[in-house]
Amino acid sequence: MDKDQIKKIKETDKLLRKRFGLPERNDELPDPVDMLIATILSQNTNDNNSYKAYKNLKEKYPDWESVRNAKRTSIESAIKVAGLGKQKSAAIKNFLEDLFESKGELSLGHLSDSKNLDAISELSSYKGVGVKTASCVLLFAMGRNVCPVDTHVHRTVNRIGIVEAKTPDKTFLKLNENFPAEIAHSFHTNLIRLGREICKPKNPSCGICPLKDICQYEFKDVQIKKTYKANNFMLLDNVKKKYKD
Ligand code: SF4
Secondary structure (H helix, E strand, O other): OOHHHHHHHHHHHHHHHHHHOOOOOOOOOOOHHHHHHHHHHHOOOOHHHHHHHHHHHHHHOOOHHHHHHOOHHHHHHHHHHHOOHHHHHHHHHHHHHHHHHHHOOOOOHHHHHOOHHHHHHHHOOOOOOOHHHHHHHHHHHHOOOOOOOOHHHHHHHHHHOOOOOOOHHHHHHHHOOOOOOOOHHHHHHHHHHHHHHOOOOOOOOHHHOOOOOOOOOOOOOOOOOOOOOOOOOOHHHOOOOOOOO
């Protein structure tokens, strides 16, 4: 990214923090395996449902070893609230089996010294794990300054004019070429909130958007001032090892 793009990322982050505040994070970084499985569960559903599915899975099985040895259909029944149970249970089981087979343990500790792109490349080589899931593991469980790109981040950064790319994975590569230090978590999390509450896919509410003065979206319409419900619960900032209740 060039200097202007980096400047725009910093400006966007500042304006979003002014509107939404500094997003809360997990008190301590969760285990990367927990995070990867939580992220698989979060695909194509909302954070409330994926949170329930993750909690059900943790309550049903004492550890990931038991999930690895469980029948896929049993995993599917535990996570059905998150939807796509067949695909997600298969992805979870495949990942645990492949990880155990290649490393001899259910741990991603070996990635702690890997460069970001190497770690993403290894994680996304597991069937059912894409670049978004892999980059969430790096940001939310390994504390790396990496900005994952989901559908909200892809749509908003392209509308704002920070990058120009056709797919989320292409946006990810452009954005993370030299992402400014320390702000990946706030930038990523607040952009998701912007995408859920204001910069919707259809009829974005530009009239109440904190970015309306810097956004370059060709169809920006500041007359639209519709308000939406606040939606700031983020599963990946609430992944825990154990659930008591
Ligand atoms: S000004 Fe409109 S298009 Fe631009 S980020 Fe805000 S809501 Fe989205």
